[in-house]
Amino acid sequence: MLKETTVPIPVLPTPVPAAAREHDPLEERTVRQEVLLDGRFIKILREEVKLPDDSDSMRVFLTHPGAAGILVLYPDGTVLLERQWRHPLKRSFWEIPAGKLDPNEPDLDCAKRELKEECGVTAAKWTSLGVLHNAIGYSSERIAIFLAEDPTEGEQALDEGEFLECWRVPFEEALAMAEDGRITDVKTITALFRADRIVRRRGA
Numbered sequence: 001m002l003k004e005t006t007v008p009i010p011v012l013p014t015p016v017p018a019a020a021r022e023h024d025p026l027e028e029r030t031v032r033q034e035v036l037l038d039g040r041f042i043k044i045l046r047e048e049v050k051l052p053d054d055s056d057s058m059r060v061f062l063t064h065p066g067a068a069g070i071l072v073l074y075p076d077g078t079v080l081l082e083r084q085w086r087h088p089l090k091r092s093f094w095e096i097p098a099g100k101l102d103p104n105e106p107d108l109d110c111a112k113r114e115l116k117e118e119c120g121v122t123a124a125k126w127t128s129l130g131v132l133h134n135a136i137g138y139s140s141e142r143i144a145i146f147l148a149e150d151p152t153e154g155e156q157a158l159d160e161g162e163f164l165e166c167w168r169v170p171f172e173e174a175l176a177m178a179e180d181g182r183i184t185d186v187k188t189i190t191a192l193f194r195a196d197r198i199v200r201r202r203g204a
């Protein structure tokens, strides 16, 4: 049923608080949970829920262990991008190195491990670029992203069955790619624009 409202939308004073609340009036309470699919790292769950007005509904979503992604910035102003096949969309994508967290693995440890495994790169300086939730409507996945600087290149150690290419491109070109649609991967776009703000602030 369509809800009608004539109340004007209020303007919040700044700083705007976080959206998550204790005793949230928007909370949906889980009544029953069923695992529809138990994949290697993804689970698909169906939950019966009580909505805020006590009516019943159903939510189907994925759970995911979380991941870390890394934007490597070289002293010459280039950044590291991978080209990787993404089977759900049946094509390759430009993206930053990233990988899933091992059980109980801290975000930064995962970032360092994945960068070494996928690209053979270690870095002396690490800065957090925060966390992103890439599909809040149907997935619990969170990705912690980092800026890695002063890199050193070494031996790659790809997992069995892992195929990818590593390339360096000018930071400005990567930002242009994120603007014009050559880059559409959400962790890559987020990392590029957050890092750009940090790097600009330093230069100011």
Ligand SMILES: [Mg+2]
Binding pocket: 097, 098, 099, 100, 118
């Ligand atoms: Mg990966």
